[in-house]
Amino acid sequence: MTEEEALAVSGQGDSLQVSHEEKSLEKSDEPDSLTSVSEKNENPESENIPPENNSSQSEADEPALENSSAENISEEIPVEKSIKNLKWLRNGMAVGDAIPVYSGTKLTLYAETSGFLEGTPVKIKISEQDADENDEVEILFSQVRGNKIECAWTVIYMEDDDDFDSAHELEEKGFTMPEYIFTMECGGIKSEESKLLLLKEIGFVFGAVKNNTKDYIALKLEENDKETGSKIVLLAPNEKMTGNFDGAILKNGTIIKVSSKNPAPVNFTINENSEGAISYIITDDLSAAVDKVxxxxxxxxNNMMKSAKVMSGKFENQNTEEAVLYSWWKTVLDEIGEPETWESCYNSEKQKILREAF
Incomplete structure (x- = not known):
């Protein structure tokens, strides 16, 4: 190696050494804080809570604060409560023209709810709608189940004499038909009214005779009552009774006869106008068909057997022995007595038993 080359190598070595020393000086010039942190890490007992633990606890506290905030917000925002979509249901289907309802039909009163706890009590009010003020029919109770309210009710008949056309309907048919609505009340919230429930006439009058006169009348059963053996039941003014009757006997000797055939009854209404004239109507299509057949x-x-069975109709003066239906009059006299005693006889034990049977 030449002398120049040796000097060059020697100079490079010096350079490397200086560089090494500079780095060492740079390290020694760093702040003392790093040394103190290092010492703390080497001696964790010097601090009550290590830095690592402080960090993890801070992170754990954050979601707890968030949950607490969410709970407060949810409590402050009120949940809207409602009772809606009220329906009359028959076998799960909404009542309408395609699903008729009669007296005695079993229905479900239905509504949908929101905002109520499961099992919250519900008060249901059924009313008969009138032109001036609705008449209360029945109060029922139920509970909220699965955001729904359901309550069973069997339709009943109630006269509707307060509407504008009640007088005309009574004169034309001998009876009036009710119009029902219902409302629900739950947790201080009251629903709107349901749609009107309109009854079909045949259901109400089936098996019914109505006395629209001012006096007591006697109804003749088609067959003798099994318990009492009687064939005559007294009916008070403006009273209605179900049963299978051949007709009615009035105090003045007038007899209304229909042609029922057990088990199909003929339903009819006896009317009296302001002048005291008596008339009757058969009150539904099915009864009219039974009577006609x-x-x-x-x-x-009668034509084949040369017999003389009496057809339906109104027969006057049947309280004389030569009358066609005098046998009916005679039966009333034997069982009840003279017309003057009918009102007092109405409250006899036998008549009470007969009325309870129907």
Whole structure:
């Protein structure tokens, strides 16, 4: 190696050494704080809570604060409560023209709710709608289940004499038909009214005779009552009774005869106008059909057998022995007595038993 080369190598070595020393000086010039942190890490007992633990606890506290805030917000925002979509249901289907309802039909009163706790009590009010003020029919109770309210009710008949057309309906048919609504009340919230429930006439009058006169009348059963053996039931003014009747006997000797055939009754209403004139109407299509068929059978039998079965109709002065239906009058006299005693006899034990049976 030449002398120049040796000097060059020697100079490089010096340079490397200086560089090494500079780095060492740079390290020694760093702040004392780093040394203190290092010492603390080497001696964790000098601090009550290590830095690592402080960090983890801070992170754990954050979601707790968030949850607390969310709870406060949810408490402050009120939940809207409602009772809506009220329906009359028959076998799970909404009542309408395609699903008729009669007296005695079993229905479900239905509504949907929001904002109520499960099991919250519900008060249900059924009313008969009138032109001036609705008449209360029945109060029922239920509970909220699955955001729904359901309550069973069997339709009943209630006269509707307060509407504008009640007088006309009574004169034309001999009876009036009710119009029902219902409302629900739950947790201080009251629903709107349901849709009107309109009854079909045949259901109400089926098996019914109505006395729209001012006096007591006697109804003749088609067959003797099994318990009492009686064939006559007294009916008070403006009273209605169900049963299978051949007709009615009035105090003045007038007899209304229909042609029922057990088990199909003929339903009719006896009317009296302001002048005291008596009339009757058969109150539904099915009864009219039963009466018509029975009369046709009688007519055929009368022609073939030379018999004299009496057709339906109004027969006056049947309280004389030569009258066609005097046997009916005689039956009333034997069982009840003279017309003057009918009102007092109405409250006899036997008549009470007969009325309870129907």
């Amino acid at each position: 029975a009369n046709i059978v009688k007519k055929i039998g």
